[in-house]
Amino acid sequence: MRETGDLDGKMNKRNTFLVGCIFFGFLTGCVTRQAKRDMVVLLPDPDGKVGAITVTTSGGSQTLDKPGYAIEVKDLNKAPITPQPVNENEIKDVFGPALSAQAEPAGRFISFILYFEHDSAKMTRESKDLLPEVLKTIKNRKSTEVYVMGHTDLVGADAYNIQLSSRRANYVRDLLVSRGIKSSSLWVSYYGKARPLVPTNDEVPEPRNRRVEVIVR
Numbered sequence: 001m002r003e004t005g006d007l008d009g010k011m012n013k014r015n016t017f018l019v020g021c022i023f024f025g026f027l028t029g030c031v032t033r034q035a036k037r038d039m040v041v042l043l044p045d046p047d048g049k050v051g052a053i054t055v056t057t058s059g060g061s062q063t064l065d066k067p068g069y070a071i072e073v074k075d076l077n078k079a080p081i082t083p084q085p086v087n088e089n090e091i092k093d094v095f096g097p098a099l100s101a102q103a104e105p106a107g108r109f110i111s112f113i114l115y116f117e118h119d120s121a122k123m124t125r126e127s128k129d130l131l132p133e134v135l136k137t138i139k140n141r142k143s144t145e146v147y148v149m150g151h152t153d154l155v156g157a158d159a160y161n162i163q164l165s166s167r168r169a170n171y172v173r174d175l176l177v178s179r180g181i182k183s184s185s186l187w188v189s190y191y192g193k194a195r196p197l198v199p200t201n202d203e204v205p206e207p208r209n210r211r212v213e214v215i216v217r
Contacts, residue, residue: 059075152164
């Protein structure tokens with residue numbers, strides 16, 4: 001599925017935001033720059049409100065509830081590092097593209113949704129057929145900012161789904177790289193079952209939630 005429009009409005013409507021790894025208020029997830037470093041930073045919403053998020057791996061979890069603090073994940077088999085303060089300059093240096101995307105004018109991005117088979121990193125046939133259009137769009141736009149976001153449905157444990165969404169996102173990333181997209185232009189994020197496209201109860205196998213979203217700026 002392909003969509004175009006205003007990045008900020010679209011993400012707020014779905015209660016999801018990925019592009020670099022800045023998450024405003026209650027918005028959160030695991031984000032990695034070129035699959036080397038996972039970090040979540042909590043910042044206030046525009047109205048000043050601050051939420052709280054929990055980052056879970058197979059080794060444990062940490063809760064983030066202070067603005068300007070970050071949780072870093074170096075190994076999905078180990079517990080996340082205790083929240084640490086991050087100064088404003090580091091936020092700008094590391095997450096500048098994510099911040100700038102908040103003010104992106106309407107019509108400046110194209111979004112694709114690639115669906116996956118149950119409990120796997122195998123794309124559906126229809127999504128495989130969509131991949132050439134994704135590649136064509138990236139190359140035609142000469143994009144240097146492509147955001148690849150992995151998700152799962154609500155079946156299974158949180159830690160397992162974090163790993164599964166990571167596998168899906170990195171699978172798509174590797175496909176793009178193998179077809180000539182520069183790895184330096186790709187931002188990978190994964191959220192497990194925290195960002196369902198279609199809200200359901202736990203243990204409901206909803207195919208539309210097994211997805212990777214690709215946003216091309």
